[in-house]
Amino acid sequence: MPDAEEIERLRLEFQAALAAAATDQALRAVRDRFLGRKGGVIASLMKAVAGASPADRPLLGTLANQFKNEIEGALDDRRASLESGRPVAGGLDVTLPGRQVPIGHLHPLTQVRQQVEAIFSRMGYEILEGPEIEDDYHNFEALNMPPEHPARDMQDTFFLGQPVPQRGLGTPGTRVSTRPAPPDRPATLLRTHTSAMQIRYMEAHEPPVRIVAIGKVFRRDNPDLTHTPMFHQFEGLLVDERVTFADLKGTLTAFVREIFAPDIRVMFRPSFFPYTEPSAEMFIGCVFCGGSGCPVCKRTGWLEILGSGMVHPSVLEAVGYDTERYTGFAFGTGIERVAMLKYGVDDIRLFYENDLRFLEQFSF
Amino acid sequence: MKLIASWLRELTDVRLPVADLASLLSMRGFEVASLDPVPEGPLAPRPPTRAGGDDANDAVIDFEITANRPDCLSVAGLAREAATACRVPLRLPWDEAGRPISSVRAVSAPTPTRVVADGLEVTIEDADLCPRYAAAVVEVTIGPSPEWLANRLTAAGVRPINNIVDVTNYVLLEMGHPMHAFDLERLAGRQLRARRARAGERLCTLDGEDRALEPDMLVIADGSVPQAVAGVMGGAHSEVWPGTRLIALESAYFTPASVRRTSKRLGLKTEASSRFERGTDINAPVVALERACALIEQIGAGRRVGAVIDVYPSPRGPIDVTLRRQRIAQLLGTTVDDAEVLAILTGLGFDVAETADGWSVRVPTMRVDIVREADLIEEVARHHGYDRIPSHFPALHATAPRPDPRMARKTLLRHRLTSSGFSEAVSYTFVDEADAAPFVAGDRALVPLAYPLSEKFAVLRPSLLPGLLESVAHNRRREHRDVRLFEIGACFSTAGGEQHLVAFAWTGACVPEHWSGGLRLVDFFDAKGVVERIGEALNLPLVFTDLTNGYLVAGRAAAVSVGKTAIGVLGQLAPGQSEARGLAAGDEIYVAELDLDALDRLAPTADTRAESLPRFPSIVRDISIVVEEGLRSERLRATIRGVAPQTLIQIREFDRYKGQGIPEGRYSLSLRLTFRSPDRTLTDADVQEAMERVMEALTREHQAVQR
Structure with a gap:
């Protein structure tokens, strides 16, 4: 006669059989064995329950039905789980490469440039592009480099074969000009620095001035590992009341900490530029050796990163600013220089070959 | 500028190890390109006696001198910087005892631009290009220099030639003032004339090159022909040679722009031209002559004859520059103690007088870079130390303009x-x-x-x-x-x-x-x-x-x-x-x-205006037509737009076919037209009518045949 103990034993038997059934076929065999109409375990159990004493019958019946439902549920679950893991007809080799919509890469110089622009925009600077061809006045004279000035040798110049009208002023910003327009001068040279744009901007606007001029500049250097006759520069200029050398230090420190690393060490050292006084060169702790000394930093632990200084009063005078009331600072460097340090590029010429194997290394 | 550390120590009591000396000057704006051991052999007339002046602590330090500091293209200039940094005195041989080393008679000129003395006649014909010309006659015995002197030149990167040329180079390195020695007996009429070159004149320079001269170049000529390109290079004819017995020693001041132009034009850069073109000390010529003559005597190479000739038509004095205490703080963002300002400026050779709100500063003529207050503030900042100036952030006084x-x-x-x-x-x-x-x-x-x-x-x-x-x-x-x-x-x-x-x-x-x-x-x-x-x-x-x-x-x-x-x-x-x-x-x-x-x-600058999304469904109709090859799709579109109602919102070509089934010289084009009304649901009849008009127009204007 069946009793509760017998049902419990059958349950254990079922669980063992179910656990062992890993295929559809095995699962079907378990179903036949337990749920088969003829000779199935449940069928036999039901028959036996029917023959039990009237006193035992209600309890045994409940237990047997529960057991049957349990088996059906467990078998359905197991079948579903076996089916979900089975590939559909025509399954794929998921290890084959995916199909990508082609995407191009921004030039690394553009990527650095966009970061520079973003940093200084947040500091309230207006970003400008000046003309690439310039006249002698804006490129040299107004920047305290009269003819025959020895500093002109520092920036050996490409002259144009003939003067060219200067119509395009690049993108000189959106601030409305508040001063009379200076006389037009035809362009006679390729600008040697973006500083020329500072003069153009100051000629058109009263202080406060807060600009970054960015773009191509040209110097007579034959291409080698660290020189190209064309490169990109950005130069900042801030002119306002009460601007000090301390402000210059704070601004540039904030800039290099954002573009390189938040904990980078900085150092300022006296230098000479005709358009600043006092002048300073800014150094950062070598990004290759961390300051312990390597061939790149010539074992000094420092890398020169920016030229800067307080705007020379002659420059402010050239644009008619009151040098007693206004002071300012200016700074600048090569975008290639920043990119080479940031990305570990060891040959500047790579920036102009446009080799896709190079360009595609720079994400987005 | 290659500096021998022990040479610098001869001029000032800076007793730092060479690496510290290099870094001290580097932090004051003189970048160190290299630091090398000194070559073998004696480097001083007497073995060093002072404690700390030992050879083990010597080196050749190559400094990169910025274009504004020609005064530091010299041992004395760098010694002055080091002495100021260490707050120790500077001892220059030519300043010692407060009087010149050899007493000389400065010749006052019968006319301002021409002086004759001791068998030498000096004339300035162009005072714009040559504001000052000094010279002395020296009896010499040409031979090699003493070993220490030759060694110093070699270590500093200058090749020793003979005792006289070496002394001029020694003074150039020590004082930063270039000089030139002519063989006096080779000068026609024993004359030296600072004049512009004449058209067609040529000169064979010391390097053996025969050079064409141009009228805007300054030359030093004798009674007949040029004997030197002024400030750039001497000529081969009057060069000092082993048989030279008398020399005319030149010590002049040439206008920087002129030397620069000439040097560029000739493609000739020399130790002399690189100093003259940046600006030498106009008050150095006589001092340099005295120093050179003293050295010539000291090494037994000769003896000066007679007086020093000094042709200096319009003497220039030092300039005075005002420095306000308040302005230092305004520019640097930090205050510097009065005592420190005074120590720095005095150390650098400025004469400083106190005024109500600062100082009146007399600038020595060797400092060609100092002409205004900001220049003095840089001097203070350099020696105060850029690292001692705090970091601060500038206040924003105006909104940034909108981006371009x-x-x-x-x-x-x-x-x-x-x-x-x-x-x-x-x-x-x-x-x-x-x-x-x-x-x-x-x-x-x-x-x-x-x-x-x-x-x-x-x-x-x-x-x-x-x-x-x-x-x-x-x-x-x-x-x-x-x-x-x-x-x-x-x-x-x-x-x-x-x-x-x-x-x-x-x-x-x-x-x-x-x-x-x-x-x-x-x-x-x-x-x-x-x-x-x-x-x-x-x-x-x-x-x-x-x-x-x-x-x-x-x-x-x-x-x-x-x-x-x-x-x-x-x-x-x-x-x-x-x-x-x-x-x-x-x-x-x-x-x-x-x-x-x-x-x-x-490009429009206005912002995009969003349109509300369509509320009614669209109806799409396709037509295929056959037209002449050469008929541009643009024209078909124009025809369709010309006759279709406003409800035509899009025309799209979706198939173009040529070949089998299409007559030669024609092609088939399938177009998908989409219609939609903004205010009602279009009916088939609406669209059918539009399509008929379209087909009729295509047939009429382009002889299109519907497929």
């Missing part, structure tokens, strides 16, 4: 083009003239460079395409079959000046090769799609018309315009252009170039 929309547009185009699969190229602004010539537009002309680096860089680019095609060729040579590059940049012409353009070049597959499908190469319509995308980005409707130009394949080229304004070109590059760059003529390269300045002028 033109720059935002360039950023937008960069995004559109990279998301179309193009990588960004940056090419040189100057290109080969032959490469540039085919891309010159109409009436424009190339802008040449006056002195290009090479033929490869001869002219400013008239177009971005020569550079892009060069880059395509570069990549093709490196096994990149599929190349998509774009560039944004300035181009130039004589008439138009500077112009900003955007261009792209595309060759190879139109989508990257994938294992799942065949390869399709780029064609005209792939390239046109990119141009259309640029138009969409800028919200400008572009019009494409047939174009014939020199560098594109006729029939696969289009002019691009907005309304009536031409903005660029698009098409397949002519095979000749590919071949000229070493590319296979059979490879199809598609290019486009658009005028960004024109796009900037035309």
Whole structure:
């Protein structure tokens, strides 16, 4: 006669059989064995329950039905789980490469440039592009480099074969000009620095001035590992009341900490530029050796990163600013220089070959 | 400037180890290029006696001297900096005991510009180029220099020649003042005349070169011909040689701009010219002569005869510059103690007098770089130490102006083009003239460079395409079959000046090769799609018309315009252009170039207005027609738009077919027309009527036959 103990034993038997059934076929065999109409375990159990004493019958019946439902549920679950893991007809080799919509890469110089622009925009600077061809006045004279000035040798110049009208002023910003327009001068040279744009901007606007001029500049250097006759520069200029050398230090420190690393060490050292006084060169702790000394930093632990200084009063005078009331600072460097340090590029010429194997290394 | 540390210590009691000395000066603006051990052999007339002056602590430190500090192209100049930094006194041989080493009689001139004494006549004919000329006659016995002197010159990078030339070079290194020795007996009329060269005059210089002189060059001539290029190099004829018995020793001041111009013109840079062109001390010539004569006597090379001649028509004194205490703080953002300001400026050789609000500072003539207050503040800051100035952040007194929309547009185009699969190229602004010539537009002309680096860089680019095609060729040579590059940049012409353009070049597959499908190469319509995308980005409707130009394949080229304004070109590059760059003529390269300045002028600046979404369904109808080959799709669209009701919202070509079933000389075109009304649901009857009108018009105007 069946009793509760017998049902419990059958349950254990079922669980063992179910656990062992890993295929559809095995699962079907378990179903036949337990749920088969003829000779199935449940069928036999039901028959036996029917023959039990009237006193035992209600309890045994409940237990047997529960057991049957349990088996059906467990078998359905197991079948579903076996089916979900089975590939559909025509399954794929998921290890084959995916199909990508082609995407191009921004030039690394553009990527650095966009970061520079973003940093200084947040500091309230207006970003400008000046003309690439310039006249002698804006490129040299107004920047305290009269003819025959020895500093002109520092920036050996490409002259144009003939003067060219200067119509395009690049993108000189959106601030409305508040001063009379200076006389037009035809362009006679390729600008040697973006500083020329500072003069153009100051000629058109009263202080406060807060600009970054960015773009191509040209110097007579034959291409080698660290020189190209064309490169990109950005130069900042801030002119306002009460601007000090301390402000210059704070601004540039904030800039290099954002573009390189938040904990980078900085150092300022006296230098000479005709358009600043006092002048300073800014150094950062070598990004290759961390300051312990390597061939790149010539074992000094420092890398020169920016030229800067307080705007020379002659420059402010050239644009008619009151040098007693206004002071300012200016700074600048090569975008290639920043990119080479940031990305570990060891040959500047790579920036102009446009080799896709190079360009595609720079994400987005 | 190669500095021997022990030489510097002879002039001041700076007892730092050489590495510290190097770093001390470096932090004051004199960059250290190298630090090397001193060569073997004695470097001083007497072995060093002072404690700490030991040889083990010696070195040759090569400093890079900035263009504003010619005074530091000398041991004395650097010693003055080091002495100031260490707050110790400076002892210059020529200052000792407060009087000149050898007592001389300064000759006062019978006329201001011509002096005769002791068998030498000195005349300044051009006082603009030569404001001062001093000279002395010295009896000499030519021979080698003592070992220590020759060693010092060698260590400093100057080749020893003989005792007299070496003394002039020694004074040049020590004081920074260049001198020259002439063989007096070789000077016609025993004259030295500072005058401009005459047309046609030539001079064989010490380096053996025969040089043509020009009238704006200053020369030192004797009674008849030039004997030296003033401040640059002496002549071979009057050079000091082993048989020289009498010399005229020159110590002059030449105008910097003149020396610089002459040195550049002759392509001749010397130790002397590099000092004169930056500016020497106009009050040094006589002191330098005395120092040189004393040295000549000291090493037994000779003895001065008679007086020093000094022709100095308009003597210049030191200038006074005001320095306000308050201004130092205003410029530096920190205060510097009065005592420190005083110590720094006095140490550097300035005479300082206190005033109510600061100081009146007398600037010695050797400091050609100091002319105004800011220059003095830099001196204070340099020696106070840039590292002691705090870091601060400037206050913002005005809002930043809104960003320039033109720059935002360039950023937008960069995004559109990279998301179309193009990588960004940056090419040189100057290109080969032959490469540039085919891309010159109409009436424009190339802008040449006056002195290009090479033929490869001869002219400013008239177009971005020569550079892009060069880059395509570069990549093709490196096994990149599929190349998509774009560039944004300035181009130039004589008439138009500077112009900003955007261009792209595309060759190879139109989508990257994938294992799942065949390869399709780029064609005209792939390239046109990119141009259309640029138009969409800028919200400008572009019009494409047939174009014939020199560098594109006729029939696969289009002019691009907005309304009536031409903005660029698009098409397949002519095979000749590919071949000229070493590319296979059979490879199809598609290019486009658009005028960004024109796009900037035309692009709408107003914000996009959002339209409400359609509330009623649209109805789509397809028609297939057969028309004459050569009939442009644009015209069919115009005809359809001309007769269709407002409810026609889109026309799309979805199939174009030529060949079997279509008569020769005609093609079949299938069009999908979409109709929708903003205020009601259209009925079949509405659309049917419109379609009939369309078909009727196509038949009437283009002899279209419905298929």
